[in-house]
Amino acid sequence: MAVDELDTRILRLLLEQPRTSVREYARVLGIARGTLQARLDRLERDGVITGTGPSLSPAALGHPVLAFVHIEVTQGHLDDVGDALAGVPEIVEAFSITGGGDLLTRVVARDNAHLEDVIQKLISLPGVVRTRTEVALRERVPHRLLPLVESIGRTSGK
Numbered sequence: 001m002a003v004d005e006l007d008t009r010i011l012r013l014l015l016e017q018p019r020t021s022v023r024e025y026a027r028v029l030g031i032a033r034g035t036l037q038a039r040l041d042r043l044e045r046d047g048v049i050t051g052t053g054p055s056l057s058p059a060a061l062g063h064p065v066l067a068f069v070h071i072e073v074t075q076g077h078l079d080d081v082g083d084a085l086a087g088v089p090e091i092v093e094a095f096s097i098t099g100g101g102d103l104l105t106r107v108v109a110r111d112n113a114h115l116e117d118v119i120q121k122l123i124s125l126p127g128v129v130r131t132r133t134e135v136a137l138r139e140r141v142p143h144r145l146l147p148l149v150e151s152i153g154r155t156s157g158k
């Protein structure tokens with residue numbers, strides 16, 4: 001789907017001021033509220049906007065340890081293991097991948113001992129052959145989409 005310059009301005013506001021009202025966004029953008037709402041509806045329908053909830057900090061929730069766990073799965077059991085991962089609350093994301101392993105999970109834990117317990121739980125899942133864990137030391141670039149949105153907005157106007 002094409003994201004034009006107005007969409008880019010809308011998305012920028014949503015990212016920078018997520019708790020502002022639609023009426024205020026329309027005022028700041030200098031467009032009618034109906035126009036803004038139609039754009040928001042289209043961006044949601046097209047899957048560009050995928051959520052509106054708050055961003056939560058696992059560290060502030062008592063889980064400051066972040067690790068990436070690669071999981072190798074027995075052939076034919078990828079879906080079963082993927083379904084089982086959904087039952088582990090410390091797994092905040094999981095992806096099928098190419099390369100070394102079949103799944104990559106983002107895991108949070110209270111401390112290193114808790115991380116070890118989570119990894120042992122993963123190893124015991126039927127279909128898991130082995131795991132490889134990498135502990136994150138410090139976040140260097142936080143999750144962000146604004147630079148991408150702005151880049152797309154610049155190229156759509158050309």
